[in-house]
Amino acid sequence: MAIRFSFVVPPLAGHVNPTLGLGTELLRRGHAVAWISLDPSLPLPKGGELLLIAGEEHRDKISRKNVYGIESIKFLYDEVLIPLNRYMYDGVLEWIERWGAEVIINDHQLFAGAIAAYQLGVPYATSVTAPAAVKMMEDLPGVHEWEVQRMVGLQRELGLEGERCVACSDRMALLFTSREFFGEMELSSAYQFVGPVLGRPGGVSFDWERFERMRGRPRILVSIGTTFDHGQQLDFLQKVISAFGGEELSVVLVSDADLLPGWPENFLVQRRVPQLEILPHLDAVVCHGGHNTVCESLTNGLPLVVLPIAYDQSHVASRVVAADSGLRLNFKRSKPEELRGAVWEVLREGRYRDGALRIGRSFKEAGGVARAADLLESIK
Amino acid sequence: MDTVVTNQEIFVVLKQFIGEVIGQEFADELDIRPESSFTKDLEMDSIEIVAFSEKVKKRFGAEINFTGWLSGMDIDQLIALTINDIIIFIQECQSLK
Structure with a gap:
């Protein structure tokens, strides 16, 4: 039976690209597929629907600063992800309802998608497009805990009480890598290794x-x-x-x-x-x-x-x-x-x-x- | 380590570990002092700091819970971390013996 899937993606090519390949496959199977995004020129596969949230100024914040090492994580959360998610939340909530999404696939850095889905009671999976971020939990637990606190803080701001971070689905998290490349680490059964999904927009000219x-x-x-x-x-x-x-x-x-x-x-x-x-x-x-x-x-x-x-x-x-x-x-x-x-x-x-x-x-x-x-x- | 060591001795050991992690020829070019911070002054990235902490653990681990101490740090503390912080931590653990 056809399902209405909606991806919620940040304006970052590396996070969008795997969803394009995955969305193409879902469309091929006869499902309806949409992308909630800030990017009006998202190179969607044929049949894919763009659910646009206006907000040009939130699109390329990440490239404006010279960042390095651990400090970049702080920059990423404080100056990019938290403001981006805070900004997109209302639009995400509205699109999920208006479009009638039945399953949400939120990028692991677009936790506004997870928060909205959770609040609306819509099932959601998380697309982990940068799996090494998960590995970091083990290497630097203090940093991971800091990240969680940032996300939980935003959840509270958006009306979701409690200490539990919902950013990553406890039902399904797709890791776009293999176990062999990811390395040893104990993970809950929600984490599934599906391998990388290669897909980049075509039509690039080359000499x-x-x-x-x-x-x-x-x-x-x-x-x-x-x-x-x-x-x-x-x-x-x-x-x-x-x-x-x-x-x-x-x-x-x-x-x-x-x-x-x-x-x-x-x-x-x-x-x-x-x-x-x-x-x-x-x-x-x-x-x-x-x-x-x-x-x-x-x-x-x-x-x-x-x-x-x-x-x-x-x-x-x-x-x-x-x-x-x-x-x-x-x-x-x-x-x-x-x-x-x-x-x-x-x-x-x-x-x-x-x-x-x-x-x-x-x-x-x-x-x-x-x-x-x-x-x-x-x-x- | 069975014997209590001085700040200077700890510093020499830590400096050697930094050289092992980032490459001795780079370490030689840096002005590594007790007050040097790992992120800003030594430009070590997260994996390098983790590799460094493994070495500290190996050397001093029997008597101090270095990994536990480092794991408890939040991002601001980690960014501000200096060699001296580690020296003080190791000294405190030793004085508790």
């Missing part, structure tokens, strides 16, 4: 001709994602140029091409790249440890060099190292020579590729969208 000509030597992707400020990007780009300019490597770099006046001849620089389409042709990836880029790389059996900047990325990087699928460097401290050395090491030492392939297989075995959709269908 395939030039990319073809870059064959013949190892080709690597270098990307630090979409949420970091200008200064951080410039520092990083300088390091990347010193590390790889003129090396026997071809570099696809995700960056605004006009940030710098010129680029080394072995670089192909584009602001957006069709990442899923080019990954199968690459040999290694250098990134900041965003969950999606890491999972996409491992799915393609590509070893990684990870330079975590903020949020949960430090934890993602340590999983990459633990899974023997790459190396971790300090984003601020590492020198160009180290970055170059690390890339050559993951390219030359077969064990990193083997590790990446092993994790890639564990992702496929986790079941992906089909399993996630089965689980969601069982919740109503």
